[in-house]
Amino acid sequence: MNIYEDLCLLIGKEKTSVNETVLVNHSKDESNHQSVEPDVVVFPESTEDVQKILKYANTHKVPVVPYGAGSGLEGQSIPVQKGISVDFEKMNKILEVRPEDLAVIVQPGITRVQLNEELKKYGLFFPVDPGADASIGGMAATNASGTMTVRYGGMRSQVLNLRVVLADGRVIETGSLAKKSSSGLHLNGLFVGSEGTLGIFTEIALKLHGIPEDIVAARCSFPSVSSCVEAATAILAAGVPVARIELVDARTIQQTNEYSGTDYPAAPSLFFEFHGNRGGNQEDIEFVQAIVEEAGCLEFLSETNSLKRAALWKARHEVNFAYRHGNPRLDSITTDVCVPISKLAENVEFASRKLNEYGLKGGVVGHVGDGNFHSMILYDPNVKGEYEKVLQLTDEMVELALQSGGTCTGEHGVGLGKIGYQRKEHKEALDVMLSLKRTLDPNNIMNPGKIFPGEG
């Protein structure tokens, strides 16, 4: 069997590649997981192409791994068992904007920035904003979310319908264009976040939102992380519909001050954004200011002008750059636990304390409204034992998150990096997940080696 020649015949030579550079490009993502080259990379142009690829792969038991923008953080698109990497760069179109329905139908290869660029002219936007300019297909496969999830929800709540090609080549639609449904079993939610292990998406219908009339940004610093979290909790419980509420710890503020030339107070800070009308935002800002002052806020700034808003948020936006480019010789790992908000302060403080104890550089930023935070941990790959310390630390952080009733991953997904926590987090439910996986993919060709421990 020659997979390359077979696929050339099936879908065309121009959509099939074994070029060494192409193979290398599809061997990795943004994570530190070991790269593995696929046997072949294909560039389908239609659902029918994907059907042909999967029928072939299923017959010959060849692994298939979907590939979007390569911006994953947990190795989801690394073809650990080789086989076929399915790249969606040619399936990157908007198929239909439906402004009246506040909906859009896209192909999986389009990125979120490309999509929003196009939506602007309709006065609409798509609110799921992970750090990278990820592909919508990858975002759906990972159940991605971001800074606006506290207000608008993550991918799972924004996906109306998926056209999915199953392992055996069957094509299904998991939802409809109706905004809600109580019909059948809900397959949308199951396939969103399934990381290519159940099927491959070829069309995605998404909910859209009207661009708000008025946007206000605010920032305030606090004496401690726990006072940040206390303020955030009070704001949410009061029903203030904040569009963004982000926590940045003192270490991270310091890092961005050094890298970006800002002069923010080096204290734990909350960054806010409010979406609404002018009067409503004004009252929300005043109300929030009263709450944060009660929680011991040291300084409160707000801005409506779009340039000044960007300046106010600069430190938050540049966190990743500041850590990476401020420490060019160090590697980094980003954790992603998500916990009930009542446990957030404890979890963040644990991460900070442990970073100190282990003598590691790094800090914490958090989507505090969702209880999700990232600890950026820097390490020197050339110092013996340092990477092991990082793994030990991330292990302890996940352990505490699970004890707190939380999850090992709020938005980055399982991929390779979180497989080891699946049994501990899901217990007997993992067996149910596995039985569903085996029902839909009996030959285990769909992104084998991901999500499910001990499979393949």
Place this chain on the structure above:
Amino acid sequence: MNIYEDLCLLIGKEKTSVNETVLVNHSKDESNHQSVEPDVVVFPESTEDVQKILKYANTHKVPVVPYGAGSGLEGQSIPVQKGISVDFEKMNKILEVRPEDLAVIVQPGITRVQLNEELKKYGLFFPVDPGADASIGGMAATNASGTMTVRYGGMRSQVLNLRVVLADGRVIETGSLAKKSSSGLHLNGLFVGSEGTLGIFTEIALKLHGIPEDIVAARCSFPSVSSCVEAATAILAAGVPVARIELVDARTIQQTNEYSGTDYPAAPSLFFEFHGNRGGNQEDIEFVQAIVEEAGCLEFLSETNSLKRAALWKARHEVNFAYRHGNPRLDSITTDVCVPISKLAENVEFASRKLNEYGLKGGVVGHVGDGNFHSMILYDPNVKGEYEKVLQLTDEMVELALQSGGTCTGEHGVGLGKIGYQRKEHKEALDVMLSLKRTLDPNNIMNPGKIFPGEG
């Protein structure tokens, strides 16, 4: 085998009944579907009780049907193949309110009104509001929603975690207390809306929301249904975060005028509610008034005072009563299609026109922000052929909804009434649903005869 005696031994006589009145009470719901008495009714007090019941039922292949408040509209809790009806009236407690986490953990038997009564003292509320005072377990099993779903989402988006007993007695947790997760496969969404066909819920963790500081209600009437829908679409596309936006057609306004003694203009009307702060609501109201006037609004009224708000909304709240009690000798059926909003006017007008053509009494109310509407159709069970006309009409309405890219049921569920549309709506996806069902319930004991056509 004597199921009653076996269950008495297993869980206790005091939790087991074959009393004739009890059996009759568990033979039906609020629908017109044929009643069927179960063999036995059980009243479990714990997850362990439910495990014992299911292990027994699975071993002896006895059907098991969960029963909440009996307020279902599609026959979901009717034990069509007899067996065991599992009533949750003894499992109706709030287990834990977590105000900081904006979350609550409840047993399935508690009703939404009981829950909200208790939450008031925390300044919190649970926003899913179907017409009836349904049990939370039943609402989760049906993926119920209501008038506030346009703003807060339906059950699926509000359930954080379910403790589920599977057919074989295994207990799993489908989620966690984290507000979002990308770990494992998402079982929450699959079990919500599964109508007892995959497992039985014994604990439910829900998201909560802060009671808004300011609430404003408004009502306006229009020359046509399509101008109502046009106005609603413009309001949503502008990103106005309306908490409720309900359509009531002219026939229904007339019916409530007759029954409730109101004197609303007998024209298609929109009913609004705004949740926010005072300044924000004020601007939203002004903005909405400008939009509805552009769409040809005949009259616009708004109120902030809570008694006056109730008076303003009276007609909407009393729709069901008005139809039922205004026509005591007639039976009624309520349809539940949900369509993309761009198709809503066409679908509602079709329903109105057909009601006229068939000479049937009735009207339309709609959760217009979600594209979901109910046609209340009245008929005389003693007039030969009238019920058949109703079925013909509902069939035509579902047909048009599916052609429009919508669903046969937005919130009432499949049960018995929508089984006939499952293949047409879900096509090949129905086979996937069936294969998941068979994987989790190989003996088909879990509410057999529901959702899946041709099963059992």
